[in-house]
Amino acid sequence: MWVPSKALSQSPGDESVTTVIADDGSIQRVKETHRVKPGPWGDLEYYYTYLEAPDSLVELVPVPSQQTVWRFPGSKPEDVRALFANSGMSEELIDELGNRSVWHISVDGIRVHPTDRVIKELPIGARLKIYQVLRGFEENSFHRNPVIIESGDVAGWFAGTGLSDIAIAAIDSLSYPLGPSLAFSDLPFLLGLMSSEKEERDLLRATTRTRTLILRLRVNKDSDFQTLSDYWTAGFKYKDILPLLESVQRTEGVERIDIAHLLPPLPRKLLYTFPSVSLGLSGRYPDSFWTALNFFEFWPKEKFLNTVEVEKEVRTNFTRVAPPYRYGDILVMIDPGSGRVVHSCVYLADDIVYTKNGPGLLRPWILMRMPDLITRLASEQVPVVEGWRRKDVISPQISGETPAVSNR
Amino acid sequence: MRLAIRGWRIVAFLIWLGLSAASARNPVGEHAVKVGQPGPWGLLETYEIRLEPPPDYAAAALKSDLREVVWRFMGLNSQTLPEALEKVGLSREQIGDLLKRSETFDMDGGIMVKPPDDWVLSIEPKTRGQLYALLKDDPTTSIFQFPYVLDPRWYDETITMAEVDPTAVELIRKLSYFEESVPVFADMPLVLNAVEDLDDRLHLMRAMLRERSLAVRLRLNKGSDLQALSGYWGAGGRNRDVLPILESVVNTDGVERLDLVHVLPPLPRMLLYTYANPQMAVGTTRPDCFWTAANFFNFEPSDRFLDVRSFEMRLMEQYEEVIGEPRFGDVVLITDEDKQVSMHACNYLADGLVFTKNGRSFSRPWVVDHLNEVQAGYLKAPNVSVRYFRQKSPNYSQP
Numbered sequence A: 001m002w003v004p005s006k007a008l009s010q011s012p013g014d015e016s017v018t019t020v021i022a023d024d025g026s027i028q029r030v031k032e033t034h035r036v037k038p039g040p041w042g043d044l045e046y047y048y049t050y051l052e053a054p055d056s057l058v059e060l061v062p063v064p065s066q067q068t069v070w071r072f073p074g075s076k077p078e079d080v081r082a083l084f085a086n087s088g089m090s091e092e093l094i095d096e097l098g099n100r101s102v103w104h105i106s107v108d109g110i111r112v113h114p115t116d117r118v119i120k121e122l123p124i125g126a127r128l129k130i131y132q133v134l135r136g137f138e139e140n141s142f143h144r145n146p147v148i149i150e151s152g153d154v155a156g157w158f159a160g161t162g163l164s165d166i167a168i169a170a171i172d173s174l175s176y177p178l179g180p181s182l183a184f185s186d187l188p189f190l191l192g193l194m195s196s197e198k199e200e201r202d203l204l205r206a207t208t209r210t211r212t213l214i215l216r217l218r219v220n221k222d223s224d225f226q227t228l229s230d231y232w233t234a235g236f237k238y239k240d241i242l243p244l245l246e247s248v249q250r251t252e253g254v255e256r257i258d259i260a261h262l263l264p265p266l267p268r269k270l271l272y273t274f275p276s277v278s279l280g281l282s283g284r285y286p287d288s289f290w291t292a293l294n295f296f297e298f299w300p301k302e303k304f305l306n307t308v309e310v311e312k313e314v315r316t317n318f319t320r321v322a323p324p325y326r327y328g329d330i331l332v333m334i335d336p337g338s339g340r341v342v343h344s345c346v347y348l349a350d351d352i353v354y355t356k357n358g359p360g361l362l363r364p365w366i367l368m369r370m371p372d373l374i375t376r377l378a379s380e381q382v383p384v385v386e387g388w389r390r391k392d393v394i395s396p397q398i399s400g401e402t403p404a405v406s407n408r
Numbered sequence B: 001m002r003l004a005i006r007g008w009r010i011v012a013f014l015i016w017l018g019l020s021a022a023s024a025r026n027p028v029g030e031h032a033v034k035v036g037q038p039g040p041w042g043l044l045e046t047y048e049i050r051l052e053p054p055p056d057y058a059a060a061a062l063k064s065d066l067r068e069v070v071w072r073f074m075g076l077n078s079q080t081l082p083e084a085l086e087k088v089g090l091s092r093e094q095i096g097d098l099l100k101r102s103e104t105f106d107m108d109g110g111i112m113v114k115p116p117d118d119w120v121l122s123i124e125p126k127t128r129g130q131l132y133a134l135l136k137d138d139p140t141t142s143i144f145q146f147p148y149v150l151d152p153r154w155y156d157e158t159i160t161m162a163e164v165d166p167t168a169v170e171l172i173r174k175l176s177y178f179e180e181s182v183p184v185f186a187d188m189p190l191v192l193n194a195v196e197d198l199d200d201r202l203h204l205m206r207a208m209l210r211e212r213s214l215a216v217r218l219r220l221n222k223g224s225d226l227q228a229l230s231g232y233w234g235a236g237g238r239n240r241d242v243l244p245i246l247e248s249v250v251n252t253d254g255v256e257r258l259d260l261v262h263v264l265p266p267l268p269r270m271l272l273y274t275y276a277n278p279q280m281a282v283g284t285t286r287p288d289c290f291w292t293a294a295n296f297f298n299f300e301p302s303d304r305f306l307d308v309r310s311f312e313m314r315l316m317e318q319y320e321e322v323i324g325e326p327r328f329g330d331v332v333l334i335t336d337e338d339k340q341v342s343m344h345a346c347n348y349l350a351d352g353l354v355f356t357k358n359g360r361s362f363s364r365p366w367v368v369d370h371l372n373e374v375q376a377g378y379l380k381a382p383n384v385s386v387r388y389f390r391q392k393s394p395n396y397s398q399p
Helices: A077-085 A091-100 A116-121 A124-135 A165-174 A187-191 A197-207 A225-233 A242-250 A265-270 A288-293 A307-317 A370-377 B008-017 B055-065 B081-087 B092-101 B117-122 B125-133 B154-159 B166-175 B188-193 B198-208 B226-233 B242-250 B266-271 B289-294 B308-318 B371-376
Strands: A006-010 A017-021 A027-031 A043-051 A070-073 A102-106 A109-113 A147-149 A176-178 A181-184 A210-218 A256-258 A318-321 A330-334 A341-349 A352-356 A365-369 A384-390 B043-051 B071-074 B103-107 B110-114 B177-179 B182-185 B211-219 B257-259 B319-321 B331-336 B341-350 B353-357 B366-370 B384-391
Touching (some): A043 B242, A070 A124, A116 A187, A181 A370, A187 A197, A210 A365, A265 B266, A288 A330, A288 A352, A307 A318, A341 A370, A352 A370, B055 B198, B081 B092, B308 B341, B331 B371
Parallel strands (some): B211 B366
Antiparallel strands (some): A043 A210, A330 A384, B043 B211, B211 B257, B331 B341, B341 B353, B353 B366
8 A cells, every 4th residue: 555654855836745755665746735724715725736738629739830939029139149148148158149040130120049059058047037038028929928837846747748758857957937936938949859749749738737726615513604605605696505515514524615616607617627619719719807707607708808898897897996805806917017907817715816827728717826826927027916896796794804815 | 483374273283283393393413425336437425415596596486486375176167176176085074164165266267266274284195195186287387286396304404494484394394295205395375475574485485495416526546547537537538628637636645535526527517506597598498407418518508409309309310329337428318108208308427326407497406316316206107218328429439
């Protein structure tokens, strides 16, 4: 029987993964559950799980070119050269970039195709500086939306994906810090290391890997069911969860109820899934705004794919609220530099939100911790978080205070 | 909650029965987790849960049941009624008492009777069942055709609910009768009229609409055969998102059970343990068992299955009958073979469990139940068949 006998280490940034030596001497990695701070939402616990896009969706996405391209729209050659020179890379690499890499210079800006050697040997400091600049241009999709390894543990993140050790080691060496997480942007380079189309597809699928939480409410005979019911039904009038909670309480050997049962129907349907192709028939796939504004809708309203309608809806039917936030509040993230709204999600409890991070087919609906989401969204500056509450929301008497969501 | 008794006769009757609120309050025992049989689905454990409709749904049902007690005997008149009543087991004294103290009116196609409450209360269950069978053709209500079906434990469970007056529950117990050994109840107007306060009536109505379902969990551990499990629950690619979640649970210490909600396809996951939303109605039709069964694997439901003919056409053209054990997602079809009518459809889950919506009423939720329990509700017809159908697919053909 496998029994973890000795804890070796905990991966940085992911306290849930522990490496242990099993009785047979092999090194094993186990995941554990975590408790959420208590509040009016009750006693919650979660564990991490990973989602990968199904092959049927991955096949719809064209395999990108193996040629890396760095785009600097509106920039002049001297600006780009200065960036490279001041990035902290060696003279040799600066020469490799300046003289052996391909440059396209036009009135619209600069495109640089660095050689594989540059990608491989770029020191972490230089990678950080250059990729930070690239992230500011939406043309650089791999830098703007890198693969985020929230656990900070590349080997653990990609375990079980079918990726070769060589590929995992390459991702490890090319990853760079992004807040408490690691990010990876060099998919084109990595594709060049693949030896078959199957390996390429496996790699693409692995990069869709997304971490999410499975959240459960712990209940016992002392739980205050009225408070729990009030908290989790706020604004959702088609279900009364009190009998459900009472049933759990009455059943010997049942101490937890999955939070999916407490969500309104639409998020319950979408949670942990990737978009169906049919959702894009109108020409656009659901994004974070569609997701947030449809949270309490039984049938999703397509108009929330339209940013004008989204803004109109929020201004008409929502009220700005300050922390502490409540279940069902919409949190809007604003880039402080441009003032642009970059994301929205739905507050559930403590620092946990329901979100879809982008409109793509390969972005699932997930539960996420706010600090992880903020890291994912931070370009140059940490986004400002605004809370909005439906005007027609039921206002139960909720005891206790909800801690503020981090707006670091 | 206070029961406002209309007339001394009901009070006297309850005293005669020896009923009182205090004596009726028996604690309800704890429910137990039951472990099923292992199979390609893994190992499932279930426990019973209770579902209750939201207040506005109960209010709508209340509005329909809050009315005068009027019986309409179709096909009978003042001359033929006494004989019909005698045939259902009422004595001549009882019949005489009823006709003497009731208001009766001839109506088009039948006779209308307004019986006194205490007379209604005095009937024995067996006679009540036969009497109410005479009322099944009442054009103004279907309650005698489709009475409230009660779990035998409903009475004691409801008595323990603080919001519901035990005296009203005992009244319901007294007015219950049996269909195929299952307790049923058709006298909600009488009981509601005896309750004065609107909130109290609402609580009672919600309790009456309480429905039993099963919570289901899949037991997993490091020895679980993930390939077999994902093969079963993945349904040949129709339920594609299930594997990562299964893997995750197997690899997480301290987590040994996965709620069924995570292995269901998106649409049933959305509907499970909920009541139909009024927005789901199309004209006068509403989602029923056929709509539910045909849409099981659909991300977006097709409303063409609100029409049972479309469901039957789909079944004939795109499904094949299963020879052997049913599998996840198969359509279970219950048919009245004599009348060649599809009576009910639901979806097989595993280990004898089905996902079902029993009836098209807004007050009937989507639940998980044992197939044999669902089946039992349709055994009144003499020649009932239960067959399984599987969607044709190159990836999911029968062995």
